[in-house]
Amino acid sequence: MRIETDVTRLLGIDLPILQAGMSWASSCTALPLAVSRAGGLGVLAAGPMYIDALEQCIDEIKAGTDKPFAVNMPLYRKGAEEVLDLLEAKRIPAIIASQGGPKKYLDRFKAIGTKCIHVVAGEEHAVKAMNAGVDGLVVVGGEAGGHPPPSLVSTLVLVRAVSKVTGGRIPLIASGGFADGRGLLAALSLGAGAANFGTRFMATPEANVSDGYKQAVLNAGVSDTRTVGNGLGMIRAIGNRFTERMLELEGQGADIESRKDVFMAATLKMAAFDGDVEEGKLEAGQSTGLVDRVMPAAEVVEEIASDYVRALQELPSAVG
Numbered sequence: 221m222r223i224e225t226d227v228t229r230l231l232g233i234d235l236p237i238l239q240a241g242m243s244w245a246s247s248c249t250a251l252p253l254a255v256s257r258a259g260g261l262g263v264l265a266a267g268p269m270y271i272d273a274l275e276q277c278i279d280e281i282k283a284g285t286d287k288p289f290a291v292n293m294p295l296y297r298k299g300a301e302e303v304l305d306l307l308e309a310k311r312i313p314a315i316i317a318s319q320g321g322p323k324k325y326l327d328r329f330k331a332i333g334t335k336c337i338h339v340v341a342g343e344e345h346a347v348k349a350m351n352a353g354v355d356g357l358v359v360v361g362g363e364a365g366g367h368p369p370p371s372l373v374s375t376l377v378l379v380r381a382v383s384k385v386t387g388g389r390i391p392l393i394a395s396g397g398f399a400d401g402r403g404l405l406a407a408l409s410l411g412a413g414a415a416n417f418g419t420r421f422m423a424t425p426e427a428n429v430s431d432g433y434k435q436a437v438l439n440a441g442v443s444d445t446r447t448v449g450n451g452l453g454m455i456r457a458i459g460n461r462f463t464e465r466m467l468e469l470e471g472q473g474a475d476i477e478s479r480k481d482v483f484m485a486a487t488l489k490m491a492a493f494d495g496d497v498e499e500g501k502l503e504a505g506q507s508t509g510l511v512d513r514v515m516p517a518a519e520v521v522e523e524i525a526s527d528y529v530r531a532l533q534e535l536p537s538a539v540g
């Protein structure tokens with residue numbers, strides 16, 4: 221199946237379905253490879269990876285498919301320059317950069333034909349990145365797992381606001397809360413040319429997180445996530461002992477230093493790798509409440525596409 225949009229044309233993919241870059245969950249070969257093979261865009265998350273492991277995954281994905289894939293690159297990460305050198309040497313098809321300005325990578329990657337996508341969380345940031353010359357924007361709204369915008373403005377409103385200020389001059393990928401075919405239809409209605417799916421792809425055998433984490437994603441309802449760590453790099457995560465402790469401190473008006481100690485003591489790795497679902501950061505979006513099955517990533521792509529077509533057919537047509 222093909223669903224053509226400005227984003228699929230930009231990236232050379234069949235479907236406007238991006239598997240969001242997710243530290244740990246997509247810091248592996250299996251998930252991005254399966255999604256790219258299925259006609260979406262698989263995204264390898266470089267954030268927590270050692271450089272040799274990252275190189276190995278890129279080589280494995282290239283060996284496994286001729287289809288495009290991307291690497292998500294948090295520009296703040298330790299050793300960012302060395303990672304950018306590797307990504308340039310590997311001539312990756314697309315880079316999705318977050319948490320920093322596009323100047324750090326844009327010219328060198330455009331020069332070798334890598335598509336440069338920048339993650340933004342507000343209109344001003346979006347216009348700046350567009351004017352700097354990036355090829356596309358991922359617009360992350362408040363529903364998202366991981367790091368939603370501190371304003372927590374919903375994806376519903378933010379994508380339309382960004383679409384308004386960018387006026388069709390740049391392809392947009394909507395991120396946060398989509399999860400299924402109806403979500404994809406909604407994203408395209410808001411002015412985006414694709415949707416980014418994070419939490420949905422955590423419930424796949426390919427996602428590189430513990431079984432306990434996947435089970436927590438299945439168990440949680442739409443109101444079971446919490447946003448904690450305001451001012452410290454706020455996250456949205458499934459509620460557990462760690463988020464309760466953070467919320468208690470925030471409720472008491474605790475100063476940033478004491479909140480920071482608790483916030484930094486818990487990590488995503490503890491949940492993803494060690495399976496500590498009470499003390500780790502169980503990052504997930506509100507759409508965790510829409511996810512009720514673990515299924516292979518390729519089937520997730522197929523199901524999103526076919527549900528999109530069905531949902532589109534069910535829309536009322538205008539009369540008169």
Ligand SMILES: Cc1cc2nc3c(=O)[nH]c(=O)nc-3n(C[C@H](O)[C@H](O)[C@H](O)COP(=O)(O)O)c2cc1C
Nearest residue numbers: 240242243318364365366396397417418419503505
């Ligand atoms: C476990 C987890 C880890 C994430 N890690 C990253 C990351 O390393 N880099 C990044 O740009 N976004 C990261 N995100 C955010 C996603 O790219 C995406 O914006 C978000 O998952 C979309 O919302 P959804 O989960 O409702 O689909 C992460 C999200 C989750 C759930």
